[in-house]
Amino acid sequence: MEYRHLGRSGLEVSVVGIGCNNFGRRCDLDATTAVVNASLDAGVNLFDTADVYGPAGLSEEYLGKALGSRRQDVVIATKFASPMGEGPMRRGGSRRYIIQACEDSLRRLGTDYIDLYQVHQPDGSTPIEETLRALDDLVRAGKVRYIGHSNFTGWMTSEAAWVAKTEHLTPFISAQNNYSLIDRSVEAELVPACNKHGVSILPYFPLASGFLTGKYRRGEPMPEGVRLAVWPAQMANRIMTDRNWDILEGLENFAQQRGHTVLDVAIGWLASLPHVGSVIAGATRPEQVVDNVKAGSWKLTAEELAEVDTIARR
């Protein structure tokens, strides 16, 4: 397993991490423990969860239980800001909310520090300085080690980096955004901003919810029990477009010619990009973790990256 520094920090994370949004939802505690054990066995050290995953809070709770005494060997990344209930007091990036949300996450995770605390989504009604100052206080109090953001745009990344620099506050070291071979929209603005400010990308939906694993076939019924069959139909409709089927089939050809699978390209391509810190694919079974870690070891050559560019820019 390769480990990479996150942003310009000293924190090293496995190039394949694990997304925990199945925990508490599609994975009960036993299934969560099996996925966590397989991840640790494979050298994964980054576990990405959020307060809202599960039914709210359950993913953090299961992750904490599954890790047990191995907590000190891993990087726990969690998030705040998405609504945890009705009304303005249970969401956002205000000082008042962040301090409470952090205490709640620490309790559910059964730990006394969070390695990477991420703003899940921008809060346009709270000044970024207030959010950064509250996070800086949590870092100084020893409750949080590093901070990151999610679903920020390029200008938000630059604004936050500038405020942190001029106000001498802890800077964001990671940006978590939707990024895969069927959605490369972050490359226009976010990636250049992150490169400029020393922020690593943590791609979410790297497998487009499983579409890029090859288990879905054009014109055929979906396999039983898979995510896109059990999640609301809008999700599948958004992903299963003619354009995306064309990309998938092009990538399958590309992979087969080189003795690989489309899953290998989906993860290996992201892992080959220097601006990516860790590919945090979700998993529901231990075998998926093993395959995903293996896929992350494929480093595409410059020629292969150029060919993938042609296929995936359709």
Ligand code: NAP
């Ligand atoms: P994803 O990684 O694109 O897809 C995960 C799904 O792909 C799994 O649930 C599993 O589907 C399938 N899968 C994974 N490995 C497989 C394999 N080797 N073979 C076959 N199928 C495989 O989507 P994601 O889990 O939603 O995203 C990754 C992580 O990003 C999340 O867990 C979460 O931590 C984070 N996230 C963040 C945000 C945000 O706003 N910041 C939004 C979404 C996600 P089945 O369920 O069908 O087995």
